[in-house]
Amino acid sequence: MLRSYHLTHLSDAGKAEKILHEMDGLEGMHSARISADLKELDVDAEEGKFSFIMDHTVNICRKIADECEISFMFRS
Numbered sequence: 001m002l003r004s005y006h007l008t009h010l011s012d013a014g015k016a017e018k019i020l021h022e023m024d025g026l027e028g029m030h031s032a033r034i035s036a037d038l039k040e041l042d043v044d045a046e047e048g049k050f051s052f053i054m055d056h057t058v059n060i061c062r063k064i065a066d067e068c069e070i071s072f073m074f075r076s
Contacts, residue, residue: 003050005041007034009067019068022060026053041070 010016016034023032028049033042045053054070061068 001047001050002042002044004073005043005054006071006073007039007041007061008069008071010034010038010061010065013038015065015068018064019057019060022064023053023057026056029053040073 010019016038020032020034023029023043026045026049028046030044030046032044034040035042041057043050043053043057058070061070
C-alpha cells in the first residue's frame with residue numbers, strides 16, 4: 001500500500017538519502033522515495049505495518065535532520 005506524507009525542514013538531499021537508507025531496513029517496508037524538492041515522502045509498505053514504520057521513520061528523521069517534520073498528505 002502506498003501512502004504520501006508532507007516533509008518540512010528537510011534541508012538537503014544528503015540527509016534525504018540517509019533517511020531513505022535507514023528506512024530500507026524496516027520490517028514490512030517495500031520502498032520509499034523523497035521528492036526532488038524534499039517536500040514529499042512516498043512510502044510503500046505492508047498495510048498492517050504502517051504505524052510501526054512511520055513511528056520509526058519520524059525518529060529517523062529527527063535523528064538525521066533535527067527540525068524535520070512529517071505529516072500525512074490527504075488526497076481527494
